[in-house]
Amino acid sequence: MKKFNYIKPKNLNSERVNWVISEQTRNIVAAFSEYSEYTESEVVDEFLKNILTDEEFVDWAMKKRNNKRLLKQLGLEEMEV
Template structure:
């Protein structure tokens, strides 16, 4: 049996401009899945973490410790960077 995990309550409002077409698509997908528009956007943006080219770029960036931690590319104990 799978247990329900608590929602992440550390949220912050952002003010981004996106195309009307994208807004309509998110609204429709939210209606289809019965999730909120915020949850749909959150779900899809998490897939950025799987972009291997982004990982490579992030490891070359200066002052990247916070970003590497978000991408789960840095070993917490040793501070070593790993890119697959």
């Protein structure tokens, strides 16, 4: 029996940011957006979430003083010891 994949809601808490990125990075995002059929914003959002797989970054966040708010913002609150 094939498993049914539920549709997950998009993050409605988005806002515009004003970042300066290189032309090469813009081209990479645009090309991957075309390839994957996701919007450029969705591509950037998904790739940046991969930062949470960096164990050293997660360890750093876990060790910060008064880190409850930071862990909640990063979606790591369930990892708190």
